[in-house]
Amino acid sequence: MKFSKKTATLCAFALGVTLLAASAFADTMLGSGFQSLKDSIKTTMSKLTNDVDNFSANIIVSTKIDGQVISESTNDLKFDVTNKAKETREKIVKKGEITEFYKYDNENQIIYKNFEDDSYNVYEKRKYNNDNNKIVENPFEEEQAKDAEKILDAFVGSLQDVIEIEESGGKKMYTGNLSETQIPPLANAIASFVFKYSILDERNADRLDIPYPKSNIYLLNASGKAIEDEEGIVESGIFTASISAQDSKGIEHIYSLDFSVDIKDINNTVVVAPNLDGQKVTYNKEGYEFDNKYIGKYKNDIVKREGNSFVKVGERFIEIISIEDGNVKGKYYEVYNEGYDADNVRSFDFYSNYDESIHFTIIHYTNDKSENKTGIIHRTGTQNINVSFNAIIDEENGGYSYSNDDEEGFDNTFIRIFE
């Protein structure tokens, strides 16, 4: 049987298309270790935030130089997702010194432990805070994380195949080991630069009493291991990254970061508030920034520049007249020295509504042009206050910030006057 040139060419073309399509489909369907691990982490976060009632997590982060531990932080976290309660215990060992931290957090209160005198601080929460807040959020639901994932997918390239998957007894084990030859030069350069100038700069190295990484800095390796249980939850993970660098004497050191996480006691974790009976406890109310002790008069100087010197031309006053349940009422006025001809002498009353913001005490006033304006007032130092007029407050998208446009030379800090 003899084929014509055209038939043979078409057959070859069809063979090429078939081979390409079949292999590419198989490759897409099989995916990569990186994709599987990523999916597993996303499933874990989704289940922990939505499906389980409670769980515990243990996180250990340690930094080492030449195998010797420099600092180690151990976090024991307990989450009661259903009852919106969380307990955090942290222990940091740095240069032999131990620092401990304890926090209990539920819908109504936050309790901190002061380990110096074993006392507790209890903050009663404002109800305003409790709207639909989860005790643990899924970071993969954030828009930012979705964009970061796309960028990572685009640039990880063939490195996504360095993660190996082994399955046994219904569990999956992900192992990845990135050697120095596989680390992309750009990633190496950026990581080394950040390490030298940001993470362990000369000042930090001095403070921690460790050798400063001066030259020949490069990422030595990065490795990790994660185990996914039968339910698709990553029950444990270990990650290690090492950087090699020479100090100012030319001696080579290996700086390592070890990170491990264990997710355990799923639906078997009980989160209870600490027993405060017989303990030294200080009670506070969250958000009550101002109470009666702030009622009083505050002032600062109005100063103008004349030639090459400063001249006091008057005083600004703030009088806080009343504070009831966090609602502040007061007045602002300016008094100029006799003989000084001011363009505009401001004077107005202001008030705040406690429930208006959880981040700021927002004051409302009407300016000399009869415009309704807002400002911010907050405490500074022990007894003084800081005031910003004509402020624009942004508390959208979970964040909060403000900017203000006061007159030139306006001093925001007002000093308490004790008669």
Add this chain to the structure above:
Amino acid sequence: MQIIKSVFINEIFKISKKKKITAALIFSMLSVIIAAIVEYSLNNFAGIRVTGNSEFSILILTILIYSLLPLFTTFICVDMFAGEFADHTIKFTLTGPASRAKVFLGKILAIATFIICNLIVVMIFSIVASLFLNSNLPNFFKILVSYFMAFLPIFIFALAAVLISNITRGPTSAFMLSIFVFLVFIGLNLVFPQIRSFLFTSFFDWFRLILGNYINYSKILRIFLILLGYGIMFCAAGYYLFEKKDI
């Protein structure tokens, strides 16, 4: 076989007479020198070693495989097909005793030889440079295997450029379209990473798969089959168009 050999030698002779070969050599050498200077400066002034303790030659390959290597390969492919059709010099080859199939094969072999030579030159330059940069001896085996593996995706791109050269009417449009296709494929890989298995440009750095402790052989086989599929497809389509093209 003798005819194919003659066509091949003829094509190699033609390539060797092109100024683009000298340009390719000079630019490859310059790239190695510039990269070596950057690496040396970063290490001396900022204390950062871009290549770590690894092979400078692999850094060079990673950079050039997405830049100069495809660029000069496109030049050669366009010249050997669209260029010869445009200036009618293809007549001398096609009116000879060799069939179009043998001419096509001879040209493809010549392109493959050019790619191999280009890779060898870059590899030698970069190994020499790395001897000055690093006190440690490079891992010659890994470098050799990496450059060997780098040949296949570049060759597939060359076949794509040959196909485009046989579709378009002139060398300029062939060159522009080849570069455009290359950039579109790279862009698609960045924007839609989920379809990366269907894009041959995703595998330009597939040699990285053999650099680590864990070597994913099944992935290497899948990529090889994908590239082979592309190769057969481009070769068949390129030849079909070459066969049909009027002088």
